[in-house]
Amino acid sequence: MRSAPTILHLDMDAFFAAVEQASKPSLRGKPVVVGGIGNRGVVSTASYEARVHGVHSAMAIAHARRLCPNAAYLYPRFGIYRQISEIVMALLAEVSPLMEPLSLDEAFLDLEAGAAATGSPAGPREVAEGLRARIRADTGLTASVGLAGSKLLAKIASEQAKPDGLLVVEPGTERALLDPMPVRTLWGVGPATAEHLRRAGITTVAEISGAGEAELVRLLGKSHGAGLYAMAAGLDNRPVVADRDVKSVSVEDTFDHDLTDRAHVRHEIDRLADRCVQRLRGAGRSGRTVVVKVRRYDFSTLTRSETLRAPTDDPSVVRETARRLIEAVDITGGLRLLGVGVTGLADFTQEDLFAQRAAEREPGESDAAELPSSPPPPPARSDRWLSGQDVVHEEYGPGWVQGSGVGRVTVRFEVPTDTLPGRVRTFAVEDPALTHGEPLPLVALRDTPLPTPQQPRPTPGAAGDATPEPEPPAVAQSSPGRAPKSRSGAGTGSGPERGTSIP
């Protein structure tokens, strides 16, 4: 617990829905629900206009449709969410080297470490407002920020500040903020614990404090009870952790809604395994033990690991091992967090063991090419048009699928920079003039500073500058040695090309 509010929690407002509204001018100010696929689909994110009708994250889509039949129901476009996430995370990393991402749109930042690293005299509030302004300028989206002396309170504060706000929890005011909150606000209180506490007459944080530590321990056991009692008093000393363990490389994601579907879990595990390998290779390392981490809906956490015969940095080996480990985990009730890590790092790979896999690759294929940075797009069959998807029509240009059925697909032709809603046209699903498209940037590219050749090439005699900015390779998109959260998509393109590609 710090005596100054130097722990920052930033959370994008209704992230997926906000991206959709920014992408699709006709949906601005309208209820938008981004959600899962199929009959068991749940709401990932609802826009504030939809929340007014009672729609919220993790609700069944079918239920949401009854509450808010006029909302736009869209499939998620993870590719663009990840692109924007990378921009946001890069802005955060500029403020402090001590950054702990929690999900695509959420992270903790240690401003004490930031002040030490950057030498900036700006106070926490100033830093937070600066960040919010930069995010708005570079992404067109709003973020809310909480500042406090602990992670728990910073996170609660950002939630209170929503949307588009900043809340500073001044030291000494922690209890006043926490006391009236429901017990579910505290980390570690899932539905089961909350129900347990409710039966004992405890529904608010103040009532946890009032019950006393002994009673909490009696109700919930020693570690959980004591931990919760301390948290209710605002005591939380957990540090912001950028890299948990230098002897291991790991990545994890917290999901907006609990994962309950095996196929979905498998898909996320593959994605995490690939990101983990990307980071591993970025560090020029390999490892022997693959670890899978799971946090269940009730915050219980477990890890499973498997040690290989030799170190690897092969994405397919890590993926297969992680899959095997996750298959053995009971996912009943849902998972809120998944992680994949590799530990027992070695400096080189035992090439012989995995030589066969390497030989299977196409000659000349770059390593980066086999590491998908985003989930695969939905099936690209022309008879499968998903609401919200990007499309391009030969004659009418870029647009998005507004709906489809009985052999027809309705497309709205508009782009993010439009100020008025675009026109709607309907086509046969097999229309050859209609194809799947790429997401367009939310703000005009010129808003992002173009990489300019600022410094002249070092003269032959200038030996002091031993580490010049590496030239990006002509083809490969990988950026060895850089954190995977770096803005690789936006920063490595060549300047002139980007300048002329403004739509």
Ligand SMILES: [Mg+2]
């Ligand atoms: Mg958010």
